[in-house]
Amino acid sequence: MQMNDSQRIEAPRQKVWEALNDPDVLKASIPGCEELVKHSDTEMEAKVKLKVGPVKATFGGKVTLNDLDPPNGYTIEGEGSGGVAGFARGGAKIRLEEDGPDATILNYEVDAKVGGKLAQLGARLIDSTSKRLAGEFFAAFAEQVAPTEPAEHATEEINAEAPEQKKGWLGGLFGGKKADPAAEEPAA
Structure with a gap:
């Protein structure tokens, strides 16, 4: 599955960068996130409960940040397992661009693979769920960074x-x- 898009966030680039590296902001923004532990500046571990179609599971996984270029962006790679529900593995390139002094365009390119029961659900369901979750994440993230x-x-x-x-x-x-x-x- 591949997905790319951009979101405008009403906050300066430095503030968006700091939020992308803040485990409390990320935990509050990730749909279904029950736990997010930052082990170092480049490694985190998460526990997320999700429902994809008829499959409901708790995923545990590790996330690694690479190619750090503060405050311009980074590459995020991760993999998670949901037991019998299956697994997900992938990465995303995040790029931040200033949009005037008080706004930032967050560009992202995602490439992910799923296996197990999740893969049996079909690409259309996986794609639509991924887009919905991305939308929920960015709405919550924007609210955390720049409350309305x-x-x-x-x-x-x-x-x-x-x-x-x-x-x-x-x-x-x-x-x-x-x-x-x-x-x-x-x-x-």
Whole structure:
């Protein structure tokens, strides 16, 4: 399986580089990651629980970082075993490019092989699951590196602009202001 893509992250390149080497950020970003231990600057060990189609397994594996070129990128190689579910082995080339002073383009090229029950699932399922997991990783990674403004804060600002209206979705559902019963009575 091969996959390549790029993601824009709203953070300077140095900050993205540091996050790519921070086990806490990576653990929070990797879907299903239960454990990530950094043994050295170039070696990590992970335990990840995944479901691929009907196959559900916990994978244990080792990851090695090669060709380190701070803060421009590196090559990551790894292999993991999920017992009877099978194995996965592969690598990725990660390249970081500045996109102005406050954003980074993260380019990646992945080449991976799977075996065992995973290989029996078929290339289409493996590819679609890999793309979904990559999307989940990058969404979580971007949130770790450059958190977005919480939606609650934005809602408070909107409601502060129109205090006479009912707040929240319930107010929108049932209309804005309450009618004044005295105003509806006919004049005598």
